[in-house]
Amino acid sequence: MIYPIVVYGDPVLRQKAKDIEKGTDMKQLIADMYETMDAANGIGLAAPQIGKSIRLFVVDATALEKEDEEDEDMSDFKMAFINAQILDEDGEEWEFEEGCLSIPNLREGVFRQETVRIRYYDEQWNLKEETYDGMKARIIQHEYDHIEGKLFIDYLSPFKKRLLKGKLADITKGKVNAEYRIAIPK
Template identity: 45%
Template sequence: MALAVTAYGSKVLREVCEEITPEFEGLNTLIDNMWETMYEAGGVGLAAPQVNKAIRLFIVDTVQVFEGMDEEDKAELFEDEEGIKEVFINARIVEESEEWWADQEGCLSLPDLNGEVERAWSITIEYNDREFNKLTKTFSGYNARVIQHEYDHTEGILYIDHVSGISKRLMKNKLNQIAEGKISPKYRMRFAK
């Protein structure tokens, strides 16, 4: 079942999320609902705070982006990787590359907005998968960007916290409209007011 996406201005988006155990009630249903919500909204990632749950859980599917790219773009944005479809539970980024790159980002909690964000080109992350297997993996390029964006959500950070001051000032009116629920999103949303 597709859930309502939590809109900018909601307190849960600014909370540092709690770790969970395999016994977390309704976890598998929540994950299934998050996939459905993400696809219905047209996203490539979704974090639990975006469905009003302050827990360290997010999902990423860059396969859909990878498959839609030409070979030149794949080589540039994915290097030797392909797209990923993974569940990340209790994730912790343990290493970032010194190389950073800027690209446009958007967020389902901030519809119809985007801004340029610098991210580490590659990261190493420790996390549990859906079955709670403990994994440590390194991701680069577009995969790393999406993971960092969703990971930030579990730390109470939004991509707009990374944009330049002038960009954020230009977004101010739109951010206020989102926070006040004065928008018409293409998917179901939960507003703070």
Template identity: 40%
Template sequence: MAIRDIITVPHPLLKQVSKPVEGGVTDELRALMDDMLETMYDAPGIGLAAIQIGEPIRVIVMDLQERPDDLPEDAPAPKQPRYFVNPEIIWASEELSTYDEGCLSVPEVYDEVKRPARVRLKYLNYQGEEVIEECDGLYATCIQHEMDHLNGVLFIDHLSKLKRDRAVTKVKKLKKVA
């Protein structure tokens, strides 16, 4: 496994629509997903789309596991990685929820985004098996956020032009300082 570089705004790849994975889940694709997961944990983040590491294919990794309060500080947090190949939202609730979102490709910027509160997904898992499931809460928010990446959309695209422009300017300034 390897940690990859995460691209940030205004990189043009982030506006590109990712292509579906052809030929199913292969060992090569699993290696990419393992790299993505290691990159996400290192960042640290809770979700990562392949396009964020420069791979324009429809693949997402995610881990929403929270650190238990009773876990000693020096103990590693348990991990529950999830893998999504060619994910599709096949249903979304009319009810909306608002979440304060951030993004590894838009570092140090957070803002509220409204999205459907529940969605039903269809995707291939790490083993290449088709999964259909319904999700809500943080899971629903995160999968929609990551699927936006697959369609060339960033969470800041859901904000006003002024907030979006400020976010891009902030990230550019952070890059100059680094």
């Protein structure tokens, strides 16, 4: 099932998501989230982005192509994170232009630390603790922010936010062309 993507202005995007009871069958919802993310050409999707304030996000960067030898191999980076907790962020902050399915057609440079250590449950409720760096860390940090009620625009300067105020207001009103189904705030 493909869900509409909740866009900027909906209160669910600003709520801290609730833990999921351990052992809950998440297989269908996770499959639906992958399908929704794929339909929108995304590489990550958090449950709040489909209107569900629960601590779940999925990532799939397997389709990202390596442009040169220095690029990270993302061929195995498809996974679900249930009840994730970031334990540590470390390393140099680096800037990268981020976008978000919940804020269509808007991309801005965001600084994030290069390494993240995270504890989470996988789809089978196996507890994992892993460290990621580079682009994998950035994708995780971006999606994790969603379950904490944060958006990438929260990292922008007050000046930059003022410049984007009109575009954000238009998104809230549904005055945006997205190439996927969206849910406009009521």
